[in-house]
Amino acid sequence: MIKIEKRNDVPMALYFFTPFIAIILTILGGGIIFYILGFNPIEALKFYFITPISNLYGFSELLLKATPLCLIAIGLSFCFKSNNWNIGAEGQLTFGAIVGGGVALLFYNQEGFYILPLVIIAGAIGGMIFALIPAILKTYFNTNEILVSLMLVYVSKLLLDYLVVGPWSNPEGFNFPETRQFSDSSRMPLLFDGLRIHSGIFLALAAVMLSWFVLYKTYLGFQIKVSGLSLKTAKYAGFKGKTMILVVFMISGACAGLAGVGEITGPIGQLHRMISPDYGFTAIIVAFLGRLNPFGIIFASLIVALTYLGAETAQIFLQIPKYTGQVFQGMILFFLLASDYLLFFKVKILNLKKNELRH
């Protein structure tokens, strides 16, 4: 018989260490999968985790992919810490990209220093507005934010689809489902010639610093922390619960919107159907792997970004589908949850004699 007991005292150090255990287990698990598929596991893992970042270009790609993940996860940490389960960051990202992209398209044939800031702000506001929908429905109509935010992802994706094949499609684009190219004034400045890493990374870093400050040094952060641990206490202390739900969703939506804008004004340069390889969903894993801690999230976003890159490299060199990236992301989450479970609970195996097993 197996008995599960809660551990009383979980050391904090171990709490921040388990993500590393999860990563090591993921790598081991990946090796086993590659072995079963008939590849040399060491070699395959090398293609996955080392080759992609063995040169400067690869490293810039890593930062490029980590940027949106980090931004979104930072936003999500506000929601998750306060017990609001916003899982629709992908939708907020898409809607932010639509609004920001719309502004960029307005200025498609103009130049000016003011254009990029306008586009960025528009994107953030877009994400914010889209996140407000589940938040308002939750606070005033008692809906479940998990369902609403998730379903809105498909709404925004379909809206984007409609726009790029319909009203916003490039008139000179031979009916390809994409908009015009944005003008250079709407593009994120590149940091280095020949590399795709762009100044959006500063937005992510600013978000990290700002979120650390807000979460740990302000009254809002304190309220978020208390509400996350006990809603009953938050109510008793007289925190304005509804306002707080709206605020955390707005922060989270704005971050996702920024990530969306960063993608379309950065590496993509226009709107089309595939502006995000599910960054909004993957960022949920990043947020938890980073323990909802701003600096943990930086680290987690780099690791998870590597699974994207690794998958692409593996596709090229080993001819395995790039969706193995998702397998790795899934494994990270699985091992993280499992090690957390074992961290907070202990499993006792009780010895029973044969005749007692009948019960």
Place this chain on the structure above:
Amino acid sequence: MATDLRISNISKIYPGCIANDNVSLQFKSGKIYALLGENGAGKSTLVKILSGVVSPDNGEVFLNEKNLKLSSPLDAKKNKIGMVFQHFNLFETLSVFENLSIDATEDNESLRVRINEILKKYNFSIDLDVPVLNLSAGQKQKVEIIRCLLRSPKVLIMDEPTSVLTEQETEELFISLKKFCDEGILIIYITHKLKEVLSLCDEVAVMRKGKVVSVSQTQNERVETLANKMVGQKLAKIKKKINISKNKDEIFKVKHLNFYSDDPFETNLVNLNFSVKKGECLGIAGISGNGQNELFQILSGEIITPDTSIIFRNKEIAKLNPKQRREYLMAFSPEDRISQAAVPELKIYENVALNNFKSSNFFEKGLVNEKKIKEHSKKILSDFSVNTDNVELKSQFLSGGNLQKLILGRELITAPELLICYNPTWGLDVGAINYIHETLIKINDQEKSTILISTDTEELLKLSDRIAVIYKGKLSKIMPSEEVTPEKLGVLMGGGSID
């Protein structure tokens, strides 16, 4: 057949605490045994061992000289050891009969016949086909007892059975227990209520810090002697001096308090009207679940009800939230100290910051002023003799009594004009209870008022100047406490009426 239960050298060690230290006891049928002790004395662990929930590290249990292996509750059942826990294990939405048939081995018809026999024999009146949620606590307990009786137990263990009962229900329970005892069932009665031990039990074993400190005949004991054995020190008696508050101003006045809820597990409140004078303690008695939760939340501002008028120090505050009410110098100590009044995962100073009144400057311009909060917390810890001075300690490591002191300290440090507390001594040991009671009396002495919502009648009689009873969401008339007796309260709490 006579039953003989022997516990021999039982030890159980949890990390950081010895729950049972070499406990040996002997029980014989025909008598009712009391197991007396404060919270954390080891009673519950011992009972869990007897009922197979916990395995001891050492020691043995013998029933009629047979060595019992109790490795699961099923083993206890098989060996005819029945157990009624303090918290009922019933499915609220199933009927009484369905609850009883869940683990029965016979078919429904013969089960019903047997249940009816038991009902008749012991004069229990329970409708078998109503959902359990419609039953009173006393009736629910009877269902649990019937469940044990169906298995014709040799031993029946009752864990704090009267904590949710009215005086009448308690008396009925005692009559039933005496009957069971006469029929040869060995009864072990676990409690920390001294008077019950004296009125019901034949023999009493007192536990303290995991050890049995005394076994004696109850006829040789008095309340004071038992209390001293239980606490291990001489208790100072505290008695409130009657407050002459007849002509004082009303500081707090509630009019037309109504509350309707769609939730069947909440209680509707019907037109409550009352007021509190300066320096007075208004007690509100009642069995839990009669609307106290809802009342507390409305008084604290967690629930805002339309049409209610709450006047505090000549201002209408009915629409204000708890934080705003605090600014008017109200303070609140909820019943649930572990998941409402404080957050166990937070550090002491963070829990102190929950009472963020304006002049505290805990948060200046939206920023956390950690230094201020910590200074303030240190002061609370020392002023209210919490047994730590480490404000960085997570509050989950405080005992119930120390946590309650911290909460009261946090609420009182603003020198509030009115403190509303709900079961402030629930689950605490005698030492902590005394401390809390002294504190509450001191507040009244300083001309500040209190509203004490409590299910403990002894506490209410000790502390209140006037007492009202809440029953099914309605408030009885408010009586001066000199005119109130425990019996009167019991009648009102059970829904009866007095002249």
